[in-house]
Amino acid sequence: MSTVEHEATTDVGPGSSGRRWIGTNVPRKEDPKLLTGRAGYIGDLTVPGMLHAAVLRSPHAHARIRAVDTSAARALPGVVAVLTGEEALHHVNPMTSFCAEPVPQHAIAVDRVRYPGEAVAAVAATDRYIAEDACALIEVDYEVLPPLVDPVEAMDPGAVKVHETLDSNVVFHRSIDFGEVEADFTRADHVIRRRARWHRMGAQPIETAGAICSYDPFTHDMTVWSNTNFYNFLPWSFAGMLGVANNRLRMIPCPVGGSFGSKHLINKVISIAGSLTKAAGCPVKFLEDRLDNIAANDNVGCDRSYDAELAVSDQGEFLSLRMKIVDDYGAYFQFAHGQHGNALAQPTGPYRIGSVGYDLSAVLTNKVQQGFFRGAGADPGNFILERLVDAAAEELGIDRVELRRRNFIQPDRFPFTVPTGNVYDSGNYEPVLDRALELAGLESWQAEKERMRQQGRYLGIGLATCQERTGYSASEWWILYDKPPLPATSTPESVKLDVDATGNVRVAIGCPLWGNSPETVVSQVVAEEFGIDPAAVSVGYADSTSGALSAGPGGSRVTIMLSGAARGAAGTIRAKMQRIAAHAMEIDVADVECVDGTFQAKGVPSTAMSMADVAMRAHLFMHDNPAGEASGLVETFTYDHPFSSPPTADRKDMGAFYPMVSHACHIPIVEVDPETGAVTVLKYYVVNDSGTLVNPALVEGQVVGGIVQGIGAALMEEYIYDADGALGTPSFREYLLPSMHEAPEVIVEHRETPSPFTEYGVKGVGEGGRLVAPTAIASAIDDALKPLGVWIDELPMTPERVVEAVASAADRMVTG
Amino acid sequence: MPDKIRISLTVNGVGHDVLVEPRMLLVDFLRDELQLTGTHAGCEQGVCGACTVLLDGETTRSCLLFAAQLDGSSVRTVESLARPDGSLHPIQRAFTENHGLQCGFCTPGMLMAACELLEHTPLPEPEDVKDALSGNLCRCTGYQNIVRSVCAAGRVLATAENGSHPASETAETTGASA
Incomplete structure (x- = not known):
C-alpha cells in the first residue's frame, strides 16, 4: 500500500487559502456508471436499423493491389454493402492530414498497401459474424513489393519509395541550432557522447476505437457516435472527410475506454463507418477488434535512434545539448512531426543548458503510422537527456545526484525560457529531489544492495529528475515547418453552465470522458465558486452542435483548461446573480457576497437569498431585475490557452507553447537477473510537483497508472516487424502489457508549486508517470549491472536484450 | 448456416429459453441478445479479462465460450451487483x-x-x-x-x-x- 502525503510549499492549497473543495479528495462523479456497466461506450450503443462492419486487411507489408473481387462477398446473405478503397472514394474524401508533404492517406487503401494490416476492403452486414464471413470471401490479387523495415535502409536514395509522390523516404529533415551550439561545444571541457534507441510501442487501450455513422441521404445530415476526442475541436475536418457540410454533421461523444493519446482523431474508423453508411443507406457501426487496433490504428509512439552529445565543463556545468535523430514514422505522416515539436518544449529538462542542436530525419517505412501515445515524443526525449546526465556523472566522476543539483534551474529564475523559446512557468526542483531521496530511504537500499551482491544478486537504484510539459498550444504540431499547412494557435476549452429556475447548477462540458475525471474536476470548481456541494452539480457532455469548443484531453491539459473554463463560467453567472440579489436587496452590487450557495449583504447572513430565490427571479421575474438584464442564467465560457506566443519566422525561437511545467523525481528499486534477463521492480518512489492539486487521489491515480505504463515501456512493450515486414505482435499474446505481477508498490508524494499562469495554479499531470518511469527504470538496471560493465542505451530492455547487454559487456571486458 | 440451438440458462437470476447460433460467443450473446453490455470485449482471445463473468460461480472468459455450451448454466454479470435502488455492491x-x-x-x-x-x-x-x-x-x-x-x-x-x-x-x- 502506498502512502500519500501532501505538503503545500506555498500558501496556495486547501486550508491555507480558505479553499473548500479544490485540493480535496471529492468522490469521483464518473464512477457509478462505470462500476455498474452502464457507461455506454461506443461498443454498447445500438441505433435502429444499424449494420455492423468488418474490414479485410493486407497480409503484406508492401504490395500493389492489382484487383479486388468482392462478388462472392456481396452475394452472401446479410451483406448490404462492400467497399474497396476506390469505391469508398465515391462516398468520402481522403483522411485529414496535418503534414505539408504530399502523403495522401485513405481509410481503405487505394492501389497500394503500405503496411501489414492496412485496410483493403470493408463490409457492412446485418451482424458482425456475417461481415467477417464476407471479408473472408473477398479475393485480392497482390503484386508483392519489397518491404522497407529498417529506417536507415529506407533513407538510402536508391531505396524503394513508400510514396511515389515523394522524392525520398526521408519525408522531413530539419536541423536547427537554438543558441550558440558550436561555440558552447568549443568551450566545453568534456563532450559526453551516447547513442540510444527507443523502440516502437503503442497505447493499447483495452477498448478499441469505434464509430457509428448514420447518414440521411435526403437531408444530407450525418450523425456520428464515436470515441474520438476532436469532435468539438476539428469537427469540420471530419465533415470534410465524410463529404458533408459541417452544419449537417453532429458528432456525439461516448465515454472512452482508455486512449492514452491514441484516440485524438480515429479517422480510419469514422471514415470506414461513414463510407459504409452512405453506401448502405442505413446506420453502420465499425468497432475495431484487437488486431484492427494494434495493427492499424493511431496507436503507435516514437521509434527513434539518437546520436547525442552533452557539452560539459570541468565543474560539471552543462553547456549545450546536441542530437541527431532518425525517427521511423511508418507508412504515413498524418500527424506530421508534432512529436518533435513536443520534445522541443523541454529538451533540456530541469537543467540550465545554454543551447540545443536538433537534427531530425523523419523516415517513412512499411509499418503502421505513428500517432500520439502518452508522452508524445517527450518520452524518448527525457530518456536520452537523463542517460546523458548519468553518462556525464560517470565520466566526470561526479555523483549523479550532485550533478543534477548543480545544474537545476533555481527557483528564482522563473518564468524561465529554455533555448528553444518555450517557457517554464515555475518550479522548485531541489526540494523534490531531497524529499525523494529521503522518502526512498536510500541508505537501507544501499545496504540491501551490498547484502545481495554478497549473494551474487543484482539490485539497482534508479534515479530520474524530469519535466512534464503540460497544457499545449497548437503550435507543437507545425512548429518545425517553414510553411505549415495549418498554423493554428488556439487550443480552447469550453463549458456551458446554467443555473435553472430552482437554483440547481448544470454544466455541459465540451470534452469527452477519456478515463480521466472531467465531471469531478468541473463539479469541484463550480462548488468552490458558489460555495455549494460538488455532489449537487450535474455534469454532462456537449456534442458538436453545442458550440462548446474543446481540444479535450491530451498534452496533459484538460484539468488546467477545464478549471479555467468552469471558473470563468461560474464567475460570470455568479456576478449576474449578485446583480440580481443586489437589486432585490436595494443595495450596491459591491456590497453583495456569495457565501455557501447564498447571496447576502456582506457580513449580514440574515439577508441571505438562496440560489433558488435568485435563480427564480432571473428566470421569471424580469420586472424585478435590473433593467437590461436578460432572463435566465446560462453562460458558455471559452477558456483559451493562458500563456502562449507564436514562433519567430526562422523558428530559432519557438515561442511559449507548452509552458505549464510539472516536475518529478522517480526512484525505482529493481532486481536484475543477468542470467535470465528478468528485471523485477521491487519498489517505486515518486515525488511529484504538478502545481496546485485539484483532487490529490485522482492525481496519484494518473501518476501510478503512468508509471506502470512506463514500466511496460522499459521492459516489455514493443512492436516487432520481421525482415519481411510482417507484424510479429498483432495481439496481447505477443505485445505484452504489464499485469498486476509487474506492477510494484508505488509510493507517491506531492509538492505544490502553483503555476502563475493558470486558475488556482493548476498544472497538468496526465503524462508524467510515463514520461519519467522508462528512463528511471533504465537507470536502475544500469545501476544494478554496473559491476558487469553494462550501459543501458535501449528500451524496452526485454530479457533478451538484458542477457545480450551482459554478454557484450563481458566481451568488451575481455577484449578491452 | 447450421441450425440454431435451443438452450435454457439463467442470467443474473432471470431464466432464458432461447435459440442461439452455434458459433455465437457468450460475450456477444450477453451483449447483443440480452443487452447486458456491462460485460466488455477487449481482446476476444482470452488475454485481457475484460469479459470475465461468473459461470456457475466460477470466473470465466465469456469470449472463449459459445453460448450454446451453456444449457442449464447460471451466469452472473456485473449488472447483478448493484441494487435497483442505486446502492452499490x-x-x-x-x-x-x-x-x-x-x-x-x-x-x-x-x-x-x-x-x-x-x-x-x-x-x-x-x-x-x-x-x-x-x-x-x-x-x-x-x-x-x-x-x-x-x-x-x-x-x-x-x-x-x-x-x-x-x-x-x-x-x-x-x-x-x-
Whole structure:
C-alpha cells in the first residue's frame, strides 16, 4: 500500500487559502456508471436499423493491389454493402492530414498497401459474424513489393519509395541550432557522447476505437457516435472527410475506454463507418477488434535512434545539448512531426543548458503510422537527456545526484525560457529531489544492495529528475515547418453552465470522458465558486452542435483548461446573480457576497437569498431585475490557452507553447537477473510537483497508472516487424502489457508549486508517470549491472536484450 | 448456416429459453441478445479479462465460450451487483472509495474476478489479489488501487453484520433486463 502525503510549499492549497473543495479528495462523479456497466461506450450503443462492419486487411507489408473481387462477398446473405478503397472514394474524401508533404492517406487503401494490416476492403452486414464471413470471401490479387523495415535502409536514395509522390523516404529533415551550439561545444571541457534507441510501442487501450455513422441521404445530415476526442475541436475536418457540410454533421461523444493519446482523431474508423453508411443507406457501426487496433490504428509512439552529445565543463556545468535523430514514422505522416515539436518544449529538462542542436530525419517505412501515445515524443526525449546526465556523472566522476543539483534551474529564475523559446512557468526542483531521496530511504537500499551482491544478486537504484510539459498550444504540431499547412494557435476549452429556475447548477462540458475525471474536476470548481456541494452539480457532455469548443484531453491539459473554463463560467453567472440579489436587496452590487450557495449583504447572513430565490427571479421575474438584464442564467465560457506566443519566422525561437511545467523525481528499486534477463521492480518512489492539486487521489491515480505504463515501456512493450515486414505482435499474446505481477508498490508524494499562469495554479499531470518511469527504470538496471560493465542505451530492455547487454559487456571486458 | 440451438440458462437470476447460433460467443450473446453490455470485449482471445463473468460461480472468459455450451448454466454479470435502488455492491463501493478505476472498461471483469476471490478468500492479502486478478489487464490504474479496493472490500464484507458472501450480497433478480 502506498502512502500519500501532501505538503503545500506555498500558501496556495486547501486550508491555507480558505479553499473548500479544490485540493480535496471529492468522490469521483464518473464512477457509478462505470462500476455498474452502464457507461455506454461506443461498443454498447445500438441505433435502429444499424449494420455492423468488418474490414479485410493486407497480409503484406508492401504490395500493389492489382484487383479486388468482392462478388462472392456481396452475394452472401446479410451483406448490404462492400467497399474497396476506390469505391469508398465515391462516398468520402481522403483522411485529414496535418503534414505539408504530399502523403495522401485513405481509410481503405487505394492501389497500394503500405503496411501489414492496412485496410483493403470493408463490409457492412446485418451482424458482425456475417461481415467477417464476407471479408473472408473477398479475393485480392497482390503484386508483392519489397518491404522497407529498417529506417536507415529506407533513407538510402536508391531505396524503394513508400510514396511515389515523394522524392525520398526521408519525408522531413530539419536541423536547427537554438543558441550558440558550436561555440558552447568549443568551450566545453568534456563532450559526453551516447547513442540510444527507443523502440516502437503503442497505447493499447483495452477498448478499441469505434464509430457509428448514420447518414440521411435526403437531408444530407450525418450523425456520428464515436470515441474520438476532436469532435468539438476539428469537427469540420471530419465533415470534410465524410463529404458533408459541417452544419449537417453532429458528432456525439461516448465515454472512452482508455486512449492514452491514441484516440485524438480515429479517422480510419469514422471514415470506414461513414463510407459504409452512405453506401448502405442505413446506420453502420465499425468497432475495431484487437488486431484492427494494434495493427492499424493511431496507436503507435516514437521509434527513434539518437546520436547525442552533452557539452560539459570541468565543474560539471552543462553547456549545450546536441542530437541527431532518425525517427521511423511508418507508412504515413498524418500527424506530421508534432512529436518533435513536443520534445522541443523541454529538451533540456530541469537543467540550465545554454543551447540545443536538433537534427531530425523523419523516415517513412512499411509499418503502421505513428500517432500520439502518452508522452508524445517527450518520452524518448527525457530518456536520452537523463542517460546523458548519468553518462556525464560517470565520466566526470561526479555523483549523479550532485550533478543534477548543480545544474537545476533555481527557483528564482522563473518564468524561465529554455533555448528553444518555450517557457517554464515555475518550479522548485531541489526540494523534490531531497524529499525523494529521503522518502526512498536510500541508505537501507544501499545496504540491501551490498547484502545481495554478497549473494551474487543484482539490485539497482534508479534515479530520474524530469519535466512534464503540460497544457499545449497548437503550435507543437507545425512548429518545425517553414510553411505549415495549418498554423493554428488556439487550443480552447469550453463549458456551458446554467443555473435553472430552482437554483440547481448544470454544466455541459465540451470534452469527452477519456478515463480521466472531467465531471469531478468541473463539479469541484463550480462548488468552490458558489460555495455549494460538488455532489449537487450535474455534469454532462456537449456534442458538436453545442458550440462548446474543446481540444479535450491530451498534452496533459484538460484539468488546467477545464478549471479555467468552469471558473470563468461560474464567475460570470455568479456576478449576474449578485446583480440580481443586489437589486432585490436595494443595495450596491459591491456590497453583495456569495457565501455557501447564498447571496447576502456582506457580513449580514440574515439577508441571505438562496440560489433558488435568485435563480427564480432571473428566470421569471424580469420586472424585478435590473433593467437590461436578460432572463435566465446560462453562460458558455471559452477558456483559451493562458500563456502562449507564436514562433519567430526562422523558428530559432519557438515561442511559449507548452509552458505549464510539472516536475518529478522517480526512484525505482529493481532486481536484475543477468542470467535470465528478468528485471523485477521491487519498489517505486515518486515525488511529484504538478502545481496546485485539484483532487490529490485522482492525481496519484494518473501518476501510478503512468508509471506502470512506463514500466511496460522499459521492459516489455514493443512492436516487432520481421525482415519481411510482417507484424510479429498483432495481439496481447505477443505485445505484452504489464499485469498486476509487474506492477510494484508505488509510493507517491506531492509538492505544490502553483503555476502563475493558470486558475488556482493548476498544472497538468496526465503524462508524467510515463514520461519519467522508462528512463528511471533504465537507470536502475544500469545501476544494478554496473559491476558487469553494462550501459543501458535501449528500451524496452526485454530479457533478451538484458542477457545480450551482459554478454557484450563481458566481451568488451575481455577484449578491452 | 447450421441450425440454431435451443438452450435454457439463467442470467443474473432471470431464466432464458432461447435459440442461439452455434458459433455465437457468450460475450456477444450477453451483449447483443440480452443487452447486458456491462460485460466488455477487449481482446476476444482470452488475454485481457475484460469479459470475465461468473459461470456457475466460477470466473470465466465469456469470449472463449459459445453460448450454446451453456444449457442449464447460471451466469452472473456485473449488472447483478448493484441494487435497483442505486446502492452499490460492497466491492463496487470499495472500488470507488479507493479510486480503483479510471476509464472503467476493465472494471466489470475486475469486479467479477474479485467476487470469486472473496468468496473463497474472504480477507485476501495483496499477493492473493495479484494471483487471482493477474489475468485481468488494466491499462489505466497501474493496479495498485485495484489491489487496495479488493482488500478493502474483503474487510467490509467480512465485518458486515449479515455475514454475507460476495455473491449472496447480490440481489438475485436485479440488473437483468432481458
